[in-house]
Amino acid sequence: xxxxxxxxxxxxxxxxxxxxxxxxxxxxxxxTTGFNANMITYLTQQLHLPLVEASxxxxxxGGTSSLTPIIGAIIADSFAGRFWTITVGSIIYQLGMISLxxxxxxxxxxxxxxxxxxxxxxxxxxxxxxxxxxxxxxxxIGSGGIRPCVVTFGADQFxxxxxxxxGGEQKWSFFNLYFFSMGLAVVLALTVVVYIQExxxxxxxxxxxxxxxxISVIAFVFGYPLYIKMKPGGSPLTRLTQVIVAAFRKRHVxxxxxxxxxxxxxxxxxxxxxTGRLLHTNQLVFLDRAAIVTDADMLESGRPGLWRLSTVxxxxxxxxIIRMLPIWAVGILLVxxxxxxxxxxxQQARTMDRHLSPHFQIxxxxxxxxxxxxxxxxxxxxxxxxxxxxxxxxxxxSGITYLQRMGIGLAIAVSANVAAALVEIRRKAVAAEHGLxxxxxxxxxxxxxxxxxxxxxxxxxxxxxxxGHMEFLYDQAPESMRSTAAALFWLxxxxxxxxxxxxxxxVHDYTKKKGDWLQDNINRGKLDYYYWLVTxxxxxxxxxxxxxxxxxxxxxxxxxxxxxxxxxxxxKDGSGREVELLGxxxxxxxxx
Numbered sequence: 001x002x003x004x005x006x007x008x009x010x011x012x013x014x015x016x017x018x019x020x021x022x023x024x025x026x027x028x029x030x031x032t033t034g035f036n037a038n039m040i041t042y043l044t045q046q047l048h049l050p051l052v053e054a055s056x057x058x059x060x061x062g063g064t065s066s067l068t069p070i071i072g073a074i075i076a077d078s079f080a081g082r083f084w085t086i087t088v089g090s091i092i093y094q095l096g097m098i099s100l101x102x103x104x105x106x107x108x109x110x111x112x113x114x115x116x117x118x119x120x121x122x123x124x125x126x127x128x129x130x131x132x133x134x135x136x137x138x139x140x141i142g143s144g145g146i147r148p149c150v151v152t153f154g155a156d157q158f159x160x161x162x163x164x165x166x167g168g169e170q171k172w173s174f175f176n177l178y179f180f181s182m183g184l185a186v187v188l189a190l191t192v193v194v195y196i197q198e199x200x201x202x203x204x205x206x207x208x209x210x211x212x213x214x215i216s217v218i219a220f221v222f223g224y225p226l227y228i229k230m231k232p233g234g235s236p237l238t239r240l241t242q243v244i245v246a247a248f249r250k251r252h253v254x255x256x257x258x259x260x261x262x263x264x265x266x267x268x269x270x271x272x273x274x275t276g277r278l279l280h281t282n283q284l285v286f287l288d289r290a291a292i293v294t295d296a297d298m299l300e301s302g303r304p305g306l307w308r309l310s311t312v313x314x315x316x317x318x319x320x321i322i323r324m325l326p327i328w329a330v331g332i333l334l335v336x337x338x339x340x341x342x343x344x345x346x347q348q349a350r351t352m353d354r355h356l357s358p359h360f361q362i363x364x365x366x367x368x369x370x371x372x373x374x375x376x377x378x379x380x381x382x383x384x385x386x387x388x389x390x391x392x393x394x395x396x397x398s399g400i401t402y403l404q405r406m407g408i409g410l411a412i413a414v415s416a417n418v419a420a421a422l423v424e425i426r427r428k429a430v431a432a433e434h435g436l437x438x439x440x441x442x443x444x445x446x447x448x449x450x451x452x453x454x455x456x457x458x459x460x461x462x463x464x465x466x467x468g469h470m471e472f473l474y475d476q477a478p479e480s481m482r483s484t485a486a487a488l489f490w491l492x493x494x495x496x497x498x499x500x501x502x503x504x505x506x507v508h509d510y511t512k513k514k515g516d517w518l519q520d521n522i523n524r525g526k527l528d529y530y531y532w533l534v535t536x537x538x539x540x541x542x543x544x545x546x547x548x549x550x551x552x553x554x555x556x557x558x559x560x561x562x563x564x565x566x567x568x569x570x571x572k573d574g575s576g577r578e579v580e581l582l583g584x585x586x587x588x589x590x591x592x
Contacts (some may be wrong), residue, residue: 013157013228018174020223021157022181024090025150027216028143029185031097031209032065034193042202046104047124047132048111061136066494068144073487075145078235082153082483083227089145090217096138097210103131104202148487151178155474155482157228175474176383179467183376190369231271236317236481239272243310243318246290253292255285262291262312263304269313272480278316279556283323287315317478320555324476326548328488330406331469333541334413335496336503337534338458344530345420345451347522348427351440352448362448370452374459382463402471403549409465410542414535416457421531423450428523437523444523476555507533 043049043057076085103109109131114121124132155174189209197205256262259280269277280288290310297309304310349364356362390399400408430446431437470489477485504518507530511517517526 012226015157017157017223017226018154018177020220020226021150021154022178023216024086024146024220025178026181026185027209027213028090028093028146028150029182030189030193031093031213032139032143033186033189034197034205034209042104042197046110046202047128048114048121049123057133057136061140064137064140065143066490066497068140069148069487069490070144070484072144072146073148073483073485074235074237076149076483077232077481078238079232081229081232082149082156083224083229085145085483086149086153087217087221089142089149090213090220091142093139093142093146094210094213094217096135096140096142097206097213099131099138100135101203101206101210103128103135104206147490148483151175151470152474152482152486153227154178156230175467175471176379179463179470180376180379180383183372183379186372187369187376190366190372230274230479232480234272234480236478236484239306239310239314240318240321242306243287243290243315246306246308246310247287247315249308250289250292250294251286253289253294255289255292259288259312261293262288262315263293263309264313265304265311268304269311272317272478273313275479276557278313278320278478279558280312281316281319281553281556283553284319287318291315316555317481320476320478321481323553323555324473324485324488327403327406327472327545327552328469328492330410330541330545330548331465331489331492332496332499333537334410334465335493336499337417337538337541338413338496338500344518344522344527345454348424348527349448349451351431351442351444351523352427352446352451353443354448364448367448367451367455370455371459371462374456375462376459378460378463379467398471402468402475403552405464405468406472407542407545407549409461409463409468410538410545412457412464413461414538414542416454416461417531417535417538419454419457421528421535423454424528424531426450428528431523438521440521440523478555503534 049057072085072089076082080088109128111122111124111128158174193205193209196208262280266273266277291312291314293309297304299305345367346364349362349367354361354364387399391397394400427444427446427450428437431444434445436442436444469492470486473485473489474482508516508518511526512519515526517529519525
């Protein structure tokens, strides 16, 4: 099921492929958000599960959905290729959605509804739960094929044989378009799908995303002739392990002073270096021992034994991944500190005045729309206004580098928690003024719209940090490992969410005997202290990031093409690096 070699004809790639590619990801986001936003209601009110069991089910589902992209990425990069991994993943996802929709439609697949005379509702039976778990498992597995591959497959459509001004600029615009499309899908799910589930029925509430997903799979496959398809270069984990093993075996071998004496084999690396070879760097030099040639390294066929000898390109692949990890880890603490936006803020909103009119109140969970809307507006402003203006001053096709973009996003994220702490201080002060500190069900005369600024600031930070993070992972990962790099983006989100749970648990256990910060009655709690703690964590994360970015070395890449008559020239790519065509990409880029 391996793909053909990389296609480079003018009729392939570019923005004309986006309706087919983004439709797939939009429907995945639309369906996932539609399921998750109100799934707790379905499990507790339709399947009559206890709250703890229902919550654990969704936690396990979310954790699995964030971990399976690692497996999908390895499959795509190893042998299947991104197109087929997305296609098969989408079909598996579709089967899970169909199964869940059928279970919502057929009375036999859910317990009977509760009637007022009954003292106890009948909980879903074992086999009814089995259908539910199978449905969720299929969607989790399907997500593993879609999430790590769609963004890299889409960016591949603009990565046209080395740096090009037009192709590079379009490629970085694609990342803005990708996150804009995801945000739009989330808004539609939080409004249309949730409304249908609550007011029309769960069959249609699950059925509409299912139908949309079916259409997207057909559209994605239909666009096959238009796509640029990268040939998979073999298991990246195997290659990385081979470098480590070879370097360890030669730990006592004397390393040559001249890097040109290290082993090179362009023919061996041709499938994993179609846009250029990685060149030697003077970092992590212990790994260079894997490329030292000894008499025992060659097989009888004349080819190297890859568990004893690696090329410089393969050694630099491992170095690139190791160099990326410190900056990749920044996303974990960011997600950890932002996890309260979807938990504690909802509890605050329940105590505040949510009226838009005398007879209509905003549901607390709906406030998250303000975060998504601000992200969408920020992405549009960034792509259409900020980038063209910044480009005039920097000469960078992307306006600013993705490291600068990430730094701006981290700085903005700090202010979101500052705003959250200040609003909570004021909310409790108003509650005290009206004698409502011990009235947990009373409505404090303090508008819920005071919570909007922190949501909006968080959305703006997402537009900078999350997009910049994905751009960084795509550009700095070795080309044969880009699906794996995209999976790292989702892994950071998964670890960050679990980190948020750990942080809340630790704070609760440590403070419950000293004036519980996170007690059920938040009017008597110290939620503002928690926000200040998270602000401190984010300041630490920002300082840590600036240090890592200042010392970060971009991967040096030897590229060919794009210059007439075989002459050399210098261009800037989307990361802000200068690239010498038919020569070497300069390394040593930094935050500034």
